[in-house]
Amino acid sequence: MVRKTRVVLVDDHSLVRSGVRNEIGGRLDVVGEAADVAEAITRIRDTKPDVVLLDVHLPGGTGDAVIVAVHAVLPDVRFLALSVSDAPDDVIRVIRAGARGYVTKSIDGDELATAVERVAAGDAVFSPRLAGFVLDAFTGEAAAAPPTTELDVLTPRERDVLQLIARGYTYKEAAEELFLSVKTIETHVSAVLRKLQLSNRRELSRWVSERRLLP
Amino acid sequence: MTRPPVAPPTRRLFRRRDGRLIAGVASGLSEHLGIDVLLLRIAFVASIVLGGLGMVLYAAFWIVVPQATDDPAPRERSESRVQLVGFAALGAAMLLFAQLLGFGAGLIWPAAAMIAGAAVLWRQADDSSRNRWRSVAERQRTALSGTRRRTTLRYLGGIALVLIGMGTFLATQNAFPVARRAFLPALVATLGIVVVVGPWLLRYWREATEERTARIREHERVELAGRIHDSMLQTLTLIQRRADDPEEVRRLVRHSERELRGWLYRPAQPAASLRGMLTAACAEVEDEYDVTIDLVVVGDLPATADVEAIVLSTREAAVNAAKHSGVRTISVYAEVGATELTVFVRDRGKGFRIAAIPEDRYGVRESLIGRMERHGGAATIRSGKRIGTEVRLTLPLKVSAGV
Numbered sequence: 259m260v261r262k263t264r265v266v267l268v269d270d271h272s273l274v275r276s277g278v279r280n281e282i283g284g285r286l287d288v289v290g291e292a293a294d295v296a297e298a299i300t301r302i303r304d305t306k307p308d309v310v311l312l313d314v315h316l317p318g319g320t321g322d323a324v325i326v327a328v329h330a331v332l333p334d335v336r337f338l339a340l341s342v343s344d345a346p347d348d349v350i351r352v353i354r355a356g357a358r359g360y361v362t363k364s365i366d367g368d369e370l371a372t373a374v375e376r377v378a379a380g381d382a383v384f385s386p387r388l389a390g391f392v393l394d395a396f397t398g399e400a401a402a403a404p405p406t407t408e409l410d411v412l413t414p415r416e417r418d419v420l421q422l423i424a425r426g427y428t429y430k431e432a433a434e435e436l437f438l439s440v441k442t443i444e445t446h447v448s449a450v451l452r453k454l455q456l457s458n459r460r461e462l463s464r465w466v467s468e469r470r471l472l473p
Numbered sequence: 474m475t476r477p478p479v480a481p482p483t484r485r486l487f488r489r490r491d492g493r494l495i496a497g498v499a500s501g502l503s504e505h506l507g508i509d510v511l512l513l514r515i516a517f518v519a520s521i522v523l524g525g526l527g528m529v530l531y532a533a534f535w536i537v538v539p540q541a542t543d544d545p546a547p548r549e550r551s552e553s554r555v556q557l558v559g560f561a562a563l564g565a566a567m568l569l570f571a572q573l574l575g576f577g578a579g580l581i582w583p584a585a586a587m588i589a590g591a592a593v594l595w596r597q598a599d600d601s602s603r604n605r606w607r608s609v610a611e612r613q614r615t616a617l618s619g620t621r622r623r624t625t626l627r628y629l630g631g632i633a634l635v636l637i638g639m640g641t642f643l644a645t646q647n648a649f650p651v652a653r654r655a656f657l658p659a660l661v662a663t664l665g666i667v668v669v670v671g672p673w674l675l676r677y678w679r680e681a682t683e684e685r686t687a688r689i690r691e692h693e694r695v696e697l698a699g700r701i702h703d704s705m706l707q708t709l710t711l712i713q714r715r716a717d718d719p720e721e722v723r724r725l726v727r728h729s730e731r732e733l734r735g736w737l738y739r740p741a742q743p744a745a746s747l748r749g750m751l752t753a754a755c756a757e758v759e760d761e762y763d764v765t766i767d768l769v770v771v772g773d774l775p776a777t778a779d780v781e782a783i784v785l786s787t788r789e790a791a792v793n794a795a796k797h798s799g800v801r802t803i804s805v806y807a808e809v810g811a812t813e814l815t816v817f818v819r820d821r822g823k824g825f826r827i828a829a830i831p832e833d834r835y836g837v838r839e840s841l842i843g844r845m846e847r848h849g850g851a852a853t854i855r856s857g858k859r860i861g862t863e864v865r866l867t868l869p870l871k872v873s874a875g876v
Contacts (some may be wrong), residue, residue, distance in 0.1 A: 301550040425819055427819075431860070
């Protein structure tokens with residue numbers, strides 16, 4: 259990569275921001291920080307970063323509000339959710355709003371930098387927990403709700419990939435395990451992300467509607 | 474931590490929501506007094522037909538005795554049909570009683586309509602006062618599902634019945650001309666009362682609502698503060714005292730993080746389920762061996778002996794990883810499939826050669842492989858320098874018990 263990926267950090271805790279900046283500052287270019295929804299929107303519009311690292315809960319709104327507002331004017335800015343939350347409705351909500359992935363704050367600096375670069379390149383980033391949520395949503399009520407479109411089902415390959423991620427495998431390890439290239443794994447994960455964002459499966463809608471913030 | 478002994482609940486009289494025919498008076502009384510509910514119901518109906526005392530009593534109980542709030546909500550459909558029968562029986566008894574007293578049809582039928590309308594309105598008020606106790610989320614859900622429209626319909630129906638009753642009564646008594654003459658003064662008087670008392674009532678109602686909201690908020694705040702005080706503050710104190718022991722500090726922090734997460738994100742997790750048992754087992758290993766376990770569970774199962782076996786094996790595998798792998802992070806993944814339950818325990822540690830496990834190593838051979846086989850399942854281990862170690866536990870599920 260010729261230039262470093264440009265990143266904006268959005269988190270209401272300044273300690274978290276400075277910690278993350280320290281950890282990824284070597285590999286990435288942190289061009290701005292913001293502590294609430296309004297500040298985040300202005301800062302992102304001003305700096306036009308490649309990737310925004312976004313906390314799910316913010317003063318003055320939630321992460322998905324930032325994504326929706328920014329994507330209205332800058333559709334190319336990519337978002338990676340970074341949160342302590344374990345709640346599926348939190349996670350699924352930012353993903354449905356357009357985030358390209360979700361990692362927890364316990365991730366180490368190198369892994370986080372890799373995740374940001376991956377998102378900058380247009381791929382998706384799934385933590386084990388997010389993979390678990392997806393498997394839950396797409397298989398939990400398989401018998402109860404017959405799929406209506408191809409968006410509502412995972413292909414067997416996609417299931418294999420997600421299962422390995424949920425088991426704690428990196429993309430590279432999963433690729434070796436399935437005798438695939440890392441690129442193919444990334445393609446599968448991106449396809450799953452798309453389904454996650456567009457599918458109308460009841461479980462997904464329920465997680466989102468629980469907080470009544472998205473239709 | 475010690476808890477104060479739980480005081481035995483005082484037996485108070487409540488009207489029951491489940492198993493009620495009309496308003497739950499008889500079933501509530503039967504539970505309170507320990508008398509068969511059927512006997513009480515027969516007594517009520519008999520005393521209504523014979524002298525009317527039962528009706529006065531029933532109405533008094535309905536008004537005075539509060540509805541139970543803790544019992545399960547009734548299964549709406551089948552129950553409302555049963556209730557309809559109850560109301561019909563009550564109506565028939567009342568008609569019979571009125572005829573015994575010698576009232577003419579011109580009086581009975583309007584009265585019946587008015588009473589039916591009043592009953593509908595009262596029942597509705599009953600339900601909505603109960604609704605206030607329900608959580609906001611639940612109420613939103615019911616509001617979305619169209620219950621609100623049905624409620625409005627019921628109110629309108631009740632009012633219509635009362636009006637019809639009044640109208641027919643006036644008509645049969647040939648009192649319409651009188652009523653028409655009295656209508657305008659009555660209307661003016663009512664409007665006057667509304668204008669005078671209305672603002673005061675409105676303010677009173679608003680204040681009551683505000684006060685209730687504030688009370689609920691305060692209650693929640695106190696509860697949360699209590700929990701944080703109890704747990705977080707204690708942990709912080711302990712951390713200060715043990716600041717020179719990093720292992721102990723990590724353990725304490727992990728413990729209170731887990732506790733806080735439990736409150737925030739998984740408020741109601743049944744302990745006797747695969748998910749609950751795995752969460753507890755992983756927490757134990759984390760505390761005991763100072764490691765972090767990434768637990769992901771897809772689907773859930775009620776606890777059985779087989780499920781318990783796989784949880785124990787999972788614990789064993791996690792303990793092995795914590796003791797021997799040389800890394801501090803372990804991934805545990807459990808999936809409830811259509812035909813089998815699978816658990817993976819993985820670390821990115823130094824790995825080992827399976828052939829090198831001595832025959833007498835009790836842990837792997839007995840706790841893992843042996844236990845799984847005894848329960849009809851299997852345990853396989855993959856290990857190596859590059860991939861670390863992964864233990865795969867499987868358990869066939871007899872019926873499609875997946876949740």
